[in-house]
Amino acid sequence: MKKILLSSVLLAVLVLGCNQKNKEEKTTEGQVIVKTEEKYSCPMHPEEIGKKGDTCKECGMDLEPVKQAEAGDTKVEITEVSDAVKASVSTDAIIDAYLKIKNALANDDGKEATKAAHDFAQAVSATKTDKITKELLTKYLNITDEAKAQAELIVSNDGKIAQQRMYFAVLSKDITNLIATFGTNKKLFQDYCPMYNEGKSGYWISELKEIRNPYYGSEMLSCGGMIKEIQ
Template structure:
């Protein structure tokens, strides 16, 4: 019995010692871990502070570029063709206007409707449905320039509405001709400040005033 008690006693002591040691060990290794983590945190704060800033600057640049690219890719083809059409009417060239009308029709038909909200998508779809019709009439009416100009006037409003939603890749001047349509007036969008009237062409080339700069 005495031996058993002694053994139990020793075991108890060993247990206590083990527990204390293992506690210390855990504590120690916890401390070490914490120290390590703190060091790592410090390290990452120290040098990736700069890295993070570089990254975020780069991200910002990337985002800007992406946004720019999106705007560019969305409106660019349509604007290119619209301005071609406008300049054909400025030059009183009904055949070139018809060709540009066809290209503008194609540009509208291929318009990239992605990455915009559902509401915007609905609005853009309505604008494009309307614009397609006018572009088609312009393309089919070579030789009837006054008829082409009537459709061009509504098309210009469509373009204005469209870039109000998807943005423009270039500076545009919203120009107003007060004499068009028997004094009711009509607007067009131009890439130049200089007034060149697509509604009257050579008959009244400089009639009009810039109402707004759009960019």
């Protein structure tokens, strides 16, 4: 009777084990190894994907496990919006001013970033909003008010480029939200540096297909990769 009971318990354990999401296999010692489907990518070129043990084709670095999304990540999904929404407001001047800040930081030029951030605030103030629908106007004002605040922080931190880059990361999220909501007629790219701030806020928008990292400048100018082409 005891043997039958033990056999039933063992069978139940085996059934539970077979229902696990991850595949398992036994070693000769009876130990269980869990096979995961973990993805690997290059820390400097996140578009280079492979398996454990592979190296990056761009720089030769070992691929590392892809980090799971965490609270605080600032990636924003950009999808196509209607022509009517695009026509309700022209974001071109705002985006152009943002790109000047991005390029200044990529060139390690904090002074130019300060000037560009000042011009950015003016571009936001000069943009006409009379054609934006009531439903979208509140969202537009929330995004641009936050963006102007970050630009002002970049200005007030003239001479402190590390701080300017920190505020630029938040500004980049605002600009990405603006594009995601109202679209753009420009050909742009959404880029990402997994090294900056532990990968939590290393996103930016660029007009260049070539990677020019605004978070590290000449220190690691080509670090990162393009994650989405816009337009």
